[in-house]
Amino acid sequence: MASTAVNSATAFSSLGSRGPYSGGKYGTSTSIFVGSYDYSYEVVSEEGKKVEVKITVEDETTFNSLVHPPIARDAWDKWIGGPVDSAADWFGGPMRTKKQRVSWTEELEEK
Known part of the structure; x- marks a missing residue:
């Protein structure tokens, strides 16, 4: 297929x-x-058996995050990925560090 x-x-x-x-x-x-990401949550409101929760997910992604091999990671990051990321961030080009943040709210109800 x-x-x-x-x-x-x-x-x-x-x-x-x-x-x-x-x-x-x-x-x-x-x-x-x-790769990895951070998240947080906060109770926005409580009313009876209903709770509204705001969830936020944040991620900072580098070019190295895309191209690093699953083996020999420390050496790769030190000698290849890290310097490439630093140069990309310095020049501000399309391979620079990308920061992403997504937030949404969920309503939960106890049954």
């Missing part, structure tokens, strides 16, 4: 692989780009 070929190509191009402890692919282009 075409989708299998596309998935395989995506995993290969992003240095994806299957690890014995990962439970599957850990190197897809999306997971490498987003």
Whole structure:
């Protein structure tokens, strides 16, 4: 099937692989780009059994986040990824650090 070929190509191009402890692919282009993120939540209002919660997710993504290999990460970050990120941020080009923030509210009701 075409989708299998596309998935395989995506995993290969992003240095994806299957690890014995990962439970599957850990190197897809999306997971490498987003990587880790921070989140917070705050109770906005409470009324009876209803609670409104604001959730915020923040991410700071670098070019290195996209291209780093899943192995030899420390050496890569020190000698390749870090210097490339510093240069990209200094020049302010399209590969500079991207900051993302998403917020939304959810209404929860106890039943």
